Amino acid sequence: MPELKTKVRDLLDAHDPATTDPAEFLGARFDAGLAWVHFPEGLGGLGLSRGRQEEVDRLLAEAGAPEPDVGRNSIGLGMAAPTLIAFGTPEQQERYLRPLYTSEEIWCQLFSEPGAGSDLAAIATRAVQEGDTWVVDGQKVWTSGAHNAQRAILVARTDTSVAKHAGLTYFVVDMSDPGVDVRPLRQVTGEAEFNEVFLTGVRVPDADRIGEVGQGWKVATTTLNNERVAISAGNDREAGQIGLVAQQWRDDPSVRTPGAQAELLAWWVECEVTRIAGERLRQQLESGQPGPESSAMKLAFARQAQQITGFALELDPAKGLLYDDWTMVRSASASFLGRGPGFRYLRAKGNSIEGGTSEIMRNVVAERVLGLPPDHRPDKGIPFKDVPR
Amino acid sequence: MTDLLYSDVEESLRSSVRSTLQRTVGDDLVARLFDEPSTDTSAVWRALAEQLGLAGLLVPESLGGVGAGPREAAVVLEELGRAVAPVPFLTSAVVATTALVVAGDEQDLPRLASGEVTAVLVLPWTARRGAWTAVGESAEPVAGALDADVFLVPVSGSGGETSLRVLTSDEVSVEALTSLDMSRPLARVSVTGEGREVDSGDAADRAVDAALAAGTALIASEQLGLAQWCLETTVEYAKTRVQFARPIGSFQAIKHRLADLYLAVVQSQSAARYAAATLADEDPDQAVAQAVAGSWCSDVAVLAAEEALQLHGGIGMTWEHPVHTYLKRAKADQLALGTPDAHRSDLAQLVDLTL
Numbered sequence: 001m002p003e004l005k006t007k008v009r010d011l012l013d014a015h016d017p018a019t020t021d022p023a024e025f026l027g028a029r030f031d032a033g034l035a036w037v038h039f040p041e042g043l044g045g046l047g048l049s050r051g052r053q054e055e056v057d058r059l060l061a062e063a064g065a066p067e068p069d070v071g072r073n074s075i076g077l078g079m080a081a082p083t084l085i086a087f088g089t090p091e092q093q094e095r096y097l098r099p100l101y102t103s104e105e106i107w108c109q110l111f112s113e114p115g116a117g118s119d120l121a122a123i124a125t126r127a128v129q130e131g132d133t134w135v136v137d138g139q140k141v142w143t144s145g146a147h148n149a150q151r152a153i154l155v156a157r158t159d160t161s162v163a164k165h166a167g168l169t170y171f172v173v174d175m176s177d178p179g180v181d182v183r184p185l186r187q188v189t190g191e192a193e194f195n196e197v198f199l200t201g202v203r204v205p206d207a208d209r210i211g212e213v214g215q216g217w218k219v220a221t222t223t224l225n226n227e228r229v230a231i232s233a234g235n236d237r238e239a240g241q242i243g244l245v246a247q248q249w250r251d252d253p254s255v256r257t258p259g260a261q262a263e264l265l266a267w268w269v270e271c272e273v274t275r276i277a278g279e280r281l282r283q284q285l286e287s288g289q290p291g292p293e294s295s296a297m298k299l300a301f302a303r304q305a306q307q308i309t310g311f312a313l314e315l316d317p318a319k320g321l322l323y324d325d326w327t328m329v330r331s332a333s334a335s336f337l338g339r340g341p342g343f344r345y346l347r348a349k350g351n352s353i354e355g356g357t358s359e360i361m362r363n364v365v366a367e368r369v370l371g372l373p374p375d376h377r378p379d380k381g382i383p384f385k386d387v388p389r
Numbered sequence: 390m391t392d393l394l395y396s397d398v399e400e401s402l403r404s405s406v407r408s409t410l411q412r413t414v415g416d417d418l419v420a421r422l423f424d425e426p427s428t429d430t431s432a433v434w435r436a437l438a439e440q441l442g443l444a445g446l447l448v449p450e451s452l453g454g455v456g457a458g459p460r461e462a463a464v465v466l467e468e469l470g471r472a473v474a475p476v477p478f479l480t481s482a483v484v485a486t487t488a489l490v491v492a493g494d495e496q497d498l499p500r501l502a503s504g505e506v507t508a509v510l511v512l513p514w515t516a517r518r519g520a521w522t523a524v525g526e527s528a529e530p531v532a533g534a535l536d537a538d539v540f541l542v543p544v545s546g547s548g549g550e551t552s553l554r555v556l557t558s559d560e561v562s563v564e565a566l567t568s569l570d571m572s573r574p575l576a577r578v579s580v581t582g583e584g585r586e587v588d589s590g591d592a593a594d595r596a597v598d599a600a601l602a603a604g605t606a607l608i609a610s611e612q613l614g615l616a617q618w619c620l621e622t623t624v625e626y627a628k629t630r631v632q633f634a635r636p637i638g639s640f641q642a643i644k645h646r647l648a649d650l651y652l653a654v655v656q657s658q659s660a661a662r663y664a665a666a667t668l669a670d671e672d673p674d675q676a677v678a679q680a681v682a683g684s685w686c687s688d689v690a691v692l693a694a695e696e697a698l699q700l701h702g703g704i705g706m707t708w709e710h711p712v713h714t715y716l717k718r719a720k721a722d723q724l725a726l727g728t729p730d731a732h733r734s735d736l737a738q739l740v741d742l743t744l
Contacts, residue, residue, distance in 0.1 A: 246740075246742060249742055250741060250742070256744050257744075258744065261737065261742065261743075261744055262730075262733070264742060265733040265734075265736055265737055265742060266733065268736065268740065268742065269680075269681050269684050269685050269733065269736065270656075270685070272660075272677075272681050273656040273657070273659060273660040273681060273685050274656060276390075276393070276656075276659040276660060276662075276663045276681075277655055277656045277658070277659035277660075279390050279393060279659070280393040280394070280658070280659045280662065283392065283393055283394055284394065287394060293655050296648065296651060296652040296655055297652075297655075299648070299649070299652055300652055300656070359641075359645070361648075362641075362644060362645040362648035362649065363641070363644060363645075363648075365648035365651055365652070366638075366644035366645070366647055366648045367644070369648075369651060370624045370644075370647055370648070370651060371624070371628070372624065372627060372628060372636075372638040372639065372643075372644050372647065373628065373635075373636050373638055373639035374639070375639065375641065376639070
């Protein structure tokens, strides 16, 4: 399709990246259908195959065009957008997708609760219908970026008389609603990237319900699958933590010992085979072959990030004993490559918890990919209100 | 990046190889080789070589071969690994054939392509690209020598340069060795004749290095197929074996080990495909790809066989269950054509992570 190149050229001609405000440029990019080429026309896309996006991204990067702000709006871009495309009404898609893409509206995810982490379908936050409004009460936790967010995707319980998966409904919440109280949750790193969110009498219009009442689990599963694909997206050789330690090895002869070399090479190989597997997964998705590997890939990325960041501290022990900054901050971005090695070591501990723990990922692989028998689940088929808690 | 998926042609090749092996490799054929090394396995190779033309897969069409490439050979090796097939495909149709193709031989390749004869590169099976020395009086342990007709031997020429020579079976003596993996038995090969020179000097070194590089790139696919068989067989067993009134596959301890093994196998598949694809494309990244696949896939094959044995419990430890033949092939493959550690030290040079 030669006109894809022409469309990029037209966009760049009309909006010089050097002089155009980034949000304005991204808005124009959305309007040209170059945000997500596989989305429908009029909604940021051109109805093309997902694989064509790479070409657009490359051409725009070469021209120095601003990128969508994945660091601040990863939930919006990676999870809310594909969920809205799959389940939103035309009105919802029209209203939400463009400001989401330009990051004029940042999104967060009101899923996990103190009593519902790995067992996400056990959430207790209630939504009760009053006319054409839903009234929401409950508490959410581990909500990254809630302090910056204008909107949230929410899973709430709308029926306690049916089994846990059947009584859930999915909504979009306006974070400026007076019933929304966001409190920082300080983590092992010292900063508060995450939050607790208390919802008290939050009023959500029925027009902001995504999907049917009681279908919230199905909608949330779409969001979570996209989350896992986003977490395990392919990369260049030596991208991420392995690149940092490899560079440290090359730059500083004092860190080089035979034992460390053996460990470094083993991790290098493992990161490389994971990178190639990620590329293979991408090729499978592009050619329309479903790839069940993404849950397994998330396991690999979590382990590598954790082990290699720990190894980095050992490579230079005198520096490893130090930390860059214990000041309590509420970070704006989820990227952690810019901080010191101690921060990276501590932050990486979350990689095997966020987006599904490694234990749950192993269950997903074992049951859905390998077809092994399910775990014993005593709450199966029991109305939610009768499940012992 | 290069294409890492399988083409329709490759999938159809795979199913031909698989059904041929199902027909020709009986339940206990491989295990029987440990008790009776003289067991006749020629029917397996005849079916693959003559009916499917696999002997000439890498031989150019002008010399009577199929003119296919490493991608297709990799798919064949995945299936041979799944069956621990006792055939000389890797040693003759890949390693020795590559050496002869690179050396520009036109005399022996047509006979090899037809499957009428098999060839062997006479070097220890532990040799790898850049890490081998010319053969003096004898070499051991050599794989693929016992039934070979054409012996390709790199010896030292008069000026100390390599002379790559073809010897007939009359010009060598071959003595069988008791091998960890009797499905690819090893031998001591002693040189007794002169043979004929096919290449010399740097060109001969290049031919031998190319042969060993192809071996490293493609044994990864044999290891992949072996690991896939171990994983699939163990998953099936875990679904049906009941203890404590539950299939053992419903216990998380078992599920999580199999999930981890699945991940390692998925990574192996990508590493093996990448090694085959970069070899096929003559990609400058092929040396890195070979070092990565050479270290990763061989460790994963051993892990898969060891996990299969453990998770089968008592039955896994028996001679009657085939898992031991997979373990022996996997461990032998890990030591062949460069150990994982040797490949990682090659990698250190290639990606500038030296001491």
